Amino acid sequence: MHVYIYDDFLEKNKYSRILAKIETRLTDLxxxxxxxxxxxxxxxxxxxxxxxxxxxxxxxxxxxxxxINKILTSLANTSxxxxxxxxxxxxxxxxxLGIPAEVEACDVLASRRIEKIDLGLxxxxxxxxxxxLQGVGIIVKLNDVLVEPINSSLxxxxxxxxxxxxxxxxxxxxxxxxxxxxxxxxxxxxxxxxPSQTRLLIxxxxxxxxxxxxxLDGTQKIACPVQISVQKEALRxxxxxxxxx
Amino acid sequence: MFNKPExxxxxxxxxxxxxxxxxxxxxxxxxxxxIIEGSLEGEITIEGILYVGDGARVVANIEAxxxxxxxxxxxxxxxxxYLEISSSAIINGNITTNMxxxxxxxxxxxxxxxxxxxxx
Numbered sequence: 001m002h003v004y005i006y007d008d009f010l011e012k013n014k015y016s017r018i019l020a021k022i023e024t025r026l027t028d029l030x031x032x033x034x035x036x037x038x039x040x041x042x043x044x045x046x047x048x049x050x051x052x053x054x055x056x057x058x059x060x061x062x063x064x065x066x067x068i069n070k071i072l073t074s075l076a077n078t079s080x081x082x083x084x085x086x087x088x089x090x091x092x093x094x095x096x097l098g099i100p101a102e103v104e105a106c107d108v109l110a111s112r113r114i115e116k117i118d119l120g121l122x123x124x125x126x127x128x129x130x131x132x133l134q135g136v137g138i139i140v141k142l143n144d145v146l147v148e149p150i151n152s153s154l155x156x157x158x159x160x161x162x163x164x165x166x167x168x169x170x171x172x173x174x175x176x177x178x179x180x181x182x183x184x185x186x187x188x189x190x191x192x193x194x195p196s197q198t199r200l201l202i203x204x205x206x207x208x209x210x211x212x213x214x215x216l217d218g219t220q221k222i223a224c225p226v227q228i229s230v231q232k233e234a235l236r237x238x239x240x241x242x243x244x245x
Numbered sequence: 246m247f248n249k250p251e252x253x254x255x256x257x258x259x260x261x262x263x264x265x266x267x268x269x270x271x272x273x274x275x276x277x278x279x280i281i282e283g284s285l286e287g288e289i290t291i292e293g294i295l296y297v298g299d300g301a302r303v304v305a306n307i308e309a310x311x312x313x314x315x316x317x318x319x320x321x322x323x324x325x326x327y328l329e330i331s332s333s334a335i336i337n338g339n340i341t342t343n344m345x346x347x348x349x350x351x352x353x354x355x356x357x358x359x360x361x362x363x364x365x
Contacts, residue, residue, distance in 0.1 A: 147269050149266060179264065
């Protein structure tokens, strides 16, 4: 049985026609299943766990990139694959996974091409793409190495992304620590700022910043301090033949 | 050898980059290349190429396959193959290497030992 989780923004009337087309195509392909809507379902992870116990074959997120984080925790380290039907045409995740938007994504589900990929684990919460924190006075510890950004910085742990000038792979057993900040420099009477980037490959890391939150996959906030590790091949995910990894 | 003119031709392949607005303390061991533009205290042992920028401050004993060193460095330096010292470099420490290039203006306070045994 397939379980479809609809993101809450799909409740808007403008999506009703495209959802009807998707549901028709899924029925044609024999992939129809139960549908849960995030807005109405308070605890989606509890629902997914119940569906897994009932023998769900696939859990499919329908919506934007943010839907994936919302259903990830229940699927980590299980044998049940995650599917994705992107509704946004500019989805970064869909581009990486090689999944076309909307109705065409149904054919990718039907092909059921599955890859095992790494996940990040921040305290008790999983992330697929990135965990980020912006601020001053951030402390980063990795094993016996202490990294202290001097100025206000954006600290990010990236598992899978194309936003940083190249593909960051989600199946290399590492997370990419990237610290972006502005270095203050003085040229004569002029004070300027020069971009500065620090990059390290890590498996475990501790991050703290007083009264701050880390943002997981752009949607889930968790309070500092945060212990982050890479969970190797923790997720089975359905990909398209045009995936870029 | 380093690509001209910037000398950071391997930048895209560098496993570790320490940016100019970051201070790092600790020991680095690795197989890949490393770039330091900020400040670092500890030990550096890498099997790849090390690039230390002109504005960097490093307090560390360094071991690497090849290196281009600029900035302020306090520590002993062992380079298996080729060491290029730029004009901005101020090095306080002993140097052991196989091949050496020193630019005009560099300052070295320490012994330089050419490891001729490694050439044979």
